[in-house]
Amino acid sequence: MHSTVRAAVPADDARSIPAEWQTILRLCAGPGIAVAELAARLDMRVTPAAVLLAQLLEQGLIEHRPPMSDPDAMNIDFLRRIRSGLERA
Amino acid sequence: MNEPDTLAPDAVRDAYLPPVKILVAGGFGVGKTTAVGAVSEITPLRTEERLSAAGVGVDDLSGIEQKSATTVAMDFGRITLDVAVLMLFGTPGQERFWFMWDDLLRGALGAVVLVDTRRLDRSFAAVDFFESRDLPFVVAANCFHGEQDYDPEEIRDALTLREPSTPIVMFDARRRDSVRGVLLALMDHLIASAQPAHAQRT
Ligand SMILES: Nc1nc2c(ncn2[C@@H]2O[C@H](COP(=O)(O)OP(=O)(O)OP(=O)(O)O)[C@@H](O)[C@H]2O)c(=O)[nH]1
Numbered sequence: 344m345h346s347t348v349r350a351a352v353p354a355d356d357a358r359s360i361p362a363e364w365q366t367i368l369r370l371c372a373g374p375g376i377a378v379a380e381l382a383a384r385l386d387m388r389v390t391p392a393a394v395l396l397a398q399l400l401e402q403g404l405i406e407h408r409p410p411m412s413d414p415d416a417m418n419i420d421f422l423r424r425i426r427s428g429l430e431r432a
Numbered sequence: 433m434n435e436p437d438t439l440a441p442d443a444v445r446d447a448y449l450p451p452v453k454i455l456v457a458g459g460f461g462v463g464k465t466t467a468v469g470a471v472s473e474i475t476p477l478r479t480e481e482r483l484s485a486a487g488v489g490v491d492d493l494s495g496i497e498q499k500s501a502t503t504v505a506m507d508f509g510r511i512t513l514d515v516a517v518l519m520l521f522g523t524p525g526q527e528r529f530w531f532m533w534d535d536l537l538r539g540a541l542g543a544v545v546l547v548d549t550r551r552l553d554r555s556f557a558a559v560d561f562f563e564s565r566d567l568p569f570v571v572a573a574n575c576f577h578g579e580q581d582y583d584p585e586e587i588r589d590a591l592t593l594r595e596p597s598t599p600i601v602m603f604d605a606r607r608r609d610s611v612r613g614v615l616l617a618l619m620d621h622l623i624a625s626a627q628p629a630h631a632q633r634t
């Protein structure tokens with residue numbers, strides 16, 4: 344629910360895929376969209392949406408990224424950058 | 433059939449921003465939905481998840497017992513920064529189901545526990561849950577009437593917070609800058625906790 348996904352190919356380049364998959368490709372064409380958000384926009388529960396996304400992932404149509412929480416990734420510099428970004432947001 | 437290009441892993445594409453997960457918790461009616469909506473750049477969404485009590489052990493007894501299942505609903509909002517996307521998850525009030533929800537805490541960087549000082553008891557469960565799981569959090573007291581009858585130390589005592597460094601801030605869930613202030617307090621707390629103890633006063 345908390346990973347983000349994004350399209351690995353433009354929806355227009357994948358016309359032969361099911362319409363539902365194309366909708367998903369369009370929804371995740373930006374800088375990454377949370378599975379939770381995508382599920383809500385598709386009017387689905389999180390688990391079935393994740394199952395669907397796994398199929399697109401398998402086909403190489405999308406890529407995914409888990410949330411940053413690993414202590415290595417969460418170094419102080421990164422935390423500070425988030426903080427200053429938030430201050431300006 | 434027009435086969436999509438396989439993605440070259442080293443292909444340079446526009447930045448895929450790292451997602452950062454933050455939970456917004458607290459008891460019934462404390463302002464979770466309001467707070468997520470006030471600070472989110474999108475209209476907050478409602479996401480549903482179905483939890484089944486598999487693994488709790490009821491099935492083992494008879495083999496015929498129905499698995500109990502429940503649907504929980506979360507609020508979702510986001511704030512896109514230059515270095516990351518903050519994902520805000522307003523947790524559902526049914527804390528009694530949290531224990532069987534592996535995904536709730538996974539990947540969370542920290543949490544905000546909202547409290548209504550007139551009904552502090554409603555947020556005890558969230559405080560206990562995050563303390564027992566060691567997830568850093570800040571307490572945000574919602575000033576429902578524009579003023580607060582309690583000071584932070586009174587709230588700290590009433591909540592019996594385990595960690596003396598857990599910040600307590602006053603806020604208004606309806607105001608964007610106020611909720612953002614709560615998130616900034618959470619970031620300060622995470623930054624302070626990440627400092628090696630010996631370096632803190634240099
Ligand atoms: N005056 C005032 N009212 C608030 C504030 N925050 C929330 N409210 C109101 O309090 C009520 C409950 O707020 P919600 O945001 O729905 O609370 P919640 O925690 O999402 O509630 P549940 O999801 O039902 O547990 C709503 O009518 C809000 O408009 C606040 O800071 N000040």
Ligand SMILES: [Mg+2]
Binds near residue numbers: 464465466507
């Ligand atoms: Mg709500």
